[in-house]
Amino acid sequence: MADVTLTNVRKQFGTFVALENLDIEIKSGEFVALLGPSGCGKSTTLRMLAGLEFPTSGDISIDGRVVNDVAPGKRDIAMVFQSYALYPHMSVAENIAYPLKKRGVSAADRKVAVQKAAELLQLEPLLDRKPKQLSGGQQQRVALGRALVREPKVFLLDEPLSNLDAKLRSYMRAELIELHRRLGKTMIYVTHDQLEAMTMANRIAVMHGGKLQQFDTPDAVYNRPANRFVASFIGTPSMNQLEGQLDGALFHVAGHSIPLDRTRFADDLGTGDYALGVRPEFVAIGDGELPAKIRLVENTGHEQIVTLELTDGTRLLARTDAARRLDVGQNVQIGFHPDAIHLFAPGEEGPRLNKNDAASVIPMRSR
Amino acid sequence: MQRSMLQGVIVNLVTWTLVLLIAFPLLWMIITSVKPQTELFRIPPTWFPETITFEHYWRLLTETPFLTYFRNSVVLATTTTIFVVALGTLGAYSLVRFKYRGRETLAMLVLFTYLLPSVVLIIPLYLMMVAIGLSNTLVSLILAHTTFALPYALWLLRSFMEGVPEDLESAALVDGASRMGAFRDIILPQLLPGIISTALFTFILSWNEYLYALVLVNSDSVAPLTTGVMSMLISAFNIEWSLLMAASVMMSLPLIVVFAFLQSYLTSGFGAGGVKG
Amino acid sequence: MIATQTITPRLERSYARLGVLLIAPTILVFSLVIVYPLLAAIYLSVFSIYTPTLEGNFVGAANYVKLLTGKAFWNSLGVTLIWTVGTLTLQIVFGVGMALLLHQNIWFRSLARSLVLFPYFLSTVVAVLVWRWLFNDLYGAMNHGLMQLGILDLPLDWLGSMPNAMIGVILVGAWKYFPFVVIAVLARLQTIPEHLYEAAKIDGAGPIARFWDVTLPQLRNVLVVIVLLRAIWDFKEFDLIYLLTGGGPVTSTQTLSLLVYQEAFGLNQMGQAAAYSVGMMLVMLVFMVVYIRKTGKEG
Numbered sequence: 041m042a043d044v045t046l047t048n049v050r051k052q053f054g055t056f057v058a059l060e061n062l063d064i065e066i067k068s069g070e071f072v073a074l075l076g077p078s079g080c081g082k083s084t085t086l087r088m089l090a091g092l093e094f095p096t097s098g099d100i101s102i103d104g105r106v107v108n109d110v111a112p113g114k115r116d117i118a119m120v121f122q123s124y125a126l127y128p129h130m131s132v133a134e135n136i137a138y139p140l141k142k143r144g145v146s147a148a149d150r151k152v153a154v155q156k157a158a159e160l161l162q163l164e165p166l167l168d169r170k171p172k173q174l175s176g177g178q179q180q181r182v183a184l185g186r187a188l189v190r191e192p193k194v195f196l197l198d199e200p201l202s203n204l205d206a207k208l209r210s211y212m213r214a215e216l217i218e219l220h221r222r223l224g225k226t227m228i229y230v231t232h233d234q235l236e237a238m239t240m241a242n243r244i245a246v247m248h249g250g251k252l253q254q255f256d257t258p259d260a261v262y263n264r265p266a267n268r269f270v271a272s273f274i275g276t277p278s279m280n281q282l283e284g285q286l287d288g289a290l291f292h293v294a295g296h297s298i299p300l301d302r303t304r305f306a307d308d309l310g311t312g313d314y315a316l317g318v319r320p321e322f323v324a325i326g327d328g329e330l331p332a333k334i335r336l337v338e339n340t341g342h343e344q345i346v347t348l349e350l351t352d353g354t355r356l357l358a359r360t361d362a363a364r365r366l367d368v369g370q371n372v373q374i375g376f377h378p379d380a381i382h383l384f385a386p387g388e389e390g391p392r393l394n395k396n397d398a399a400s401v402i403p404m405r406s407r
Numbered sequence: 408m409q410r411s412m413l414q415g416v417i418v419n420l421v422t423w424t425l426v427l428l429i430a431f432p433l434l435w436m437i438i439t440s441v442k443p444q445t446e447l448f449r450i451p452p453t454w455f456p457e458t459i460t461f462e463h464y465w466r467l468l469t470e471t472p473f474l475t476y477f478r479n480s481v482v483l484a485t486t487t488t489i490f491v492v493a494l495g496t497l498g499a500y501s502l503v504r505f506k507y508r509g510r511e512t513l514a515m516l517v518l519f520t521y522l523l524p525s526v527v528l529i530i531p532l533y534l535m536m537v538a539i540g541l542s543n544t545l546v547s548l549i550l551a552h553t554t555f556a557l558p559y560a561l562w563l564l565r566s567f568m569e570g571v572p573e574d575l576e577s578a579a580l581v582d583g584a585s586r587m588g589a590f591r592d593i594i595l596p597q598l599l600p601g602i603i604s605t606a607l608f609t610f611i612l613s614w615n616e617y618l619y620a621l622v623l624v625n626s627d628s629v630a631p632l633t634t635g636v637m638s639m640l641i642s643a644f645n646i647e648w649s650l651l652m653a654a655s656v657m658m659s660l661p662l663i664v665v666f667a668f669l670q671s672y673l674t675s676g677f678g679a680g681g682v683k684g
Numbered sequence: 685m686i687a688t689q690t691i692t693p694r695l696e697r698s699y700a701r702l703g704v705l706l707i708a709p710t711i712l713v714f715s716l717v718i719v720y721p722l723l724a725a726i727y728l729s730v731f732s733i734y735t736p737t738l739e740g741n742f743v744g745a746a747n748y749v750k751l752l753t754g755k756a757f758w759n760s761l762g763v764t765l766i767w768t769v770g771t772l773t774l775q776i777v778f779g780v781g782m783a784l785l786l787h788q789n790i791w792f793r794s795l796a797r798s799l800v801l802f803p804y805f806l807s808t809v810v811a812v813l814v815w816r817w818l819f820n821d822l823y824g825a826m827n828h829g830l831m832q833l834g835i836l837d838l839p840l841d842w843l844g845s846m847p848n849a850m851i852g853v854i855l856v857g858a859w860k861y862f863p864f865v866v867i868a869v870l871a872r873l874q875t876i877p878e879h880l881y882e883a884a885k886i887d888g889a890g891p892i893a894r895f896w897d898v899t900l901p902q903l904r905n906v907l908v909v910i911v912l913l914r915a916i917w918d919f920k921e922f923d924l925i926y927l928l929t930g931g932g933p934v935t936s937t938q939t940l941s942l943l944v945y946q947e948a949f950g951l952n953q954m955g956q957a958a959a960y961s962v963g964m965m966l967v968m969l970v971f972m973v974v975y976i977r978k979t980g981k982e983g
């Protein structure tokens with residue numbers, strides 16, 4: 041078990057800055073997800089932890105030891121690749137045994153360890169097969185087996201589930217959570233799938249444009265997003281963000297004013313441009329003062345996603361239960377749950393301006 | 408239905424007529440090589456031999472230095488291939504999977520030399536071989552053959568190396584292998600089909616090469632098949648076409664073997680040899 | 685930001701060192717047998733050297749003056765262009781045609797393909813011997829075959845007179861090198877998605893329209909690369925022409941490669957030959973740069 045820290049890590053490819061001054065501290069035994077859209081630098085971060093890429097500046101340490109100059113094989117880590125990276129010319133047993141072989145473990149001990157890993161992952165009947173003869177899910181388990189056989193301090197997982205079909209993915213998600221609970225090892229998991237990050241991780245590092253946006257628990261990144269990027273990236277459908285003007289306790293949008301509870305927001309906010317954020321589940325249709333027109337109703341069976349258009353053409357989404365009857369073209373009055381309103385500074389990564397201590401934690405069930 | 412079947416037959420007939428026309432010189436070579444001398448100079452020629460004889464092959468092996476040429480060619484092509492493929496495999500690994508200054512320039516230089524005409528190099532190479540006392544040896548030919556074989560092999564192997572997923576090497580490194588360990592354990596086995604393909608191409612190139620042999624070597628004891636067989640044509644009092652055709656067939660033997668058993672490697676080499684697009 | 689230290693990690697440096705170490709033998713051989721001779725060729729081109737004694741003296745630009753003012757270089761350049769354009773055109777036309785045919789469902793397709801492929805890998809020496817025998821004016825199969833078919837009345841002197849010699853050389857060149865086009869085009873044909881043809885069919889395109897509107901645009905890129913590559917290789921071809929005609933009759937099939945060889949080892953003027961070879965390389969450089977640009981972009 042080991043702490044993993046990145047201190048002021050910067051990575052440049054030529055003139056392209058892939059990562060900017062990254063500071064992450066991961067506690068021993070934690071399951072951390074690195075989440076972000078493609079090109080955000082999450083895979084580069086993981087590869088640097090593995091020793092496959094080198095930081096342009098800054099330090100990476102594992103278990104208190106700076107590992108910048110340590111070869112991947114000597115960092116006491118294991119990695120599962122998106123492509124699984126199983127050695128095609130080796131059998132399943134040979135694949136799993138390879139890390140042990142490279143560490144000089146005797147053939148007899150290797151056999152025992154492979155057997156143990158195979159049992160854990162239900163791979164025993166497949167040990168003599170070649171990777172090509174396995175299904176995606178089986179290959180995935182072999183890759184896991186190869187990672188855990190030598191009991192590393194840290195597991196690095198690079199989108200390990202993205203090549204599986206939806207059903208198998210949710211099954212493997214549960215398996216991985218179970219595996220983490222059983223082994224208690226530090227796991228760092230790269231994904232672009234927020235569902236994976238939200239359901240599996242203890243903490244999520246949301247990344248965008250080579251910068252760390254927020255590093256917190258799933259609950260916090262959902263309910264208290266650090267900035268507009270996180271707010272829009274986490275949650276499906278994403279949070280509505282209405283651009284308008286703040287004037288005292290009133291937020292002006294689309295020719296109307298929404299009264300705000302100023303005690304929930306930073307005290308020193310001046311008059312000017314801001315963005316008001318509210319998740320679709322907190323948009324009430326037929327309960328409020330803002331006039332809107334229903335443009336689209338998507339019924340998923342257990343809920344409806346309603347596209348609304350304000351008088352100035354701004355669109356936003358609301359989420360209602362499936363039983364409710366709504367017609368396209370219908371004019372309605374809408375309102376926002378006052379405790380669920382976020383206020384952001386303008387700009388793509390404009391920070392959130394709510395007071396966090398007066399947290400708007402709304403019990404999940406009451407949505 | 409009827410019409411498309413007729414169409415199919417016509418396409419087949421046209422194609423096979425053309426194929427046989429293309430293959431005719433080769434068939435003619437074989438036919439000529441088994442015709443007795445008397446039948447050879449008949450006008451008009453007999454399209455199928457009336458009697459089949461292997462006397463020309465026998466004479467070729469016993470009365471001419473053909474076997475010496477053959478041995479020289481085997482030594483020359485094999486050594487060149489081993490030398491070039493060994494250097495090329497390491498070089499391709501370096502060019503594809505390592506980062507250092509000048510790497511891109513080097514790759515461009517390889518491509519440039521791959522297109523360079525031999526006649527530009529032949530004069531200085533000739534002078535060089537004379538100066539270091541290697542002229543008229545097989546070693547000089549091996550060195551000369553690397554001028555076209557090495558860029559070719561490097562270029563081919565580079566393509567094949569790019570086809571080996573980088574993740575495999577990364578996985579091996581994480582699993583505890585060194586760079587060279589990963590190369591030996593993981594990359595080399597994956598690269599093997601590419602290496603075989605490159606080796607076949609290199610061997611054929613070297614086996615068929617004529618110009619360097621013409622300039623650098625002038626005695627029977629070290630001449631490869633290309634110049635050796637040509638000298639049989641020139642030195643003969645009256646040209647013995649049957650003998651020459653027998654020599655041609657024998658000279659093509661390695662190629663026939665490759666075609667019969669390893670053809671897929673040749674076609675995969677084509678794909679890698681810069682004919683993408 | 686400027687103060688940020690950028691020290692290359694030791695591991696990265698040791699990898700870079702290993703990379704250089706792995707390429708070092710190649711660089712060494714390259715320098716020895718390619719780079720040095722290349723520079724030496726340029727150096728030699730300002731000397732006058734008598735081949736048998738290898739004695740020479742500095743003549744400055746005299747060799748180049750002769751190259752520019754004399755007839756030999758320009759004559760050979762013209763011959764080279766005729767040969768290249770002629771044989772390349774045939775290679776492309778027959779190559780694409782044959783590839784299209786072999787792409788169909790043909791009886792014994794792999795055998796047909798092997799037979800078509802074979803000439804490309806055949807030694808030029810063998811190819812030339814066979815064709816010289818075929819072209820033989822008295823007993824050659826070519827003349828008799830064509831006479832039996834009624835195409836010729838009298839046997840032709842194929843390699844000894846013009847323009848037959850040039851036609852013969854171009855024909856043999858096309859025969860030997862068109863399989864290259866076949867393979868490359870065939871490989872590309874196999875990757876054209878079937879649904880493109882289906883879409884064209886639905887839109888009412890006949891077989892010919894499908895060829896022009898679907899197949900050809902898909903082949904465009906690969907054809908550009910093939911044409912460049914083959915143009916370069918045909919331009920520098922030596923073995924085939926030297927062995928078939930030796931450049932004759934007189935110099936009517938003497939391409940630049942043959943001119944260089946003839947000057948160096950026939951007329952024993954190495955300096956002049958080096959100058960010709962440099963001139964030839966400069967002409968080729970145009971194609972090379974285009975090709976390298978084209979390939980480099982993909983890589």
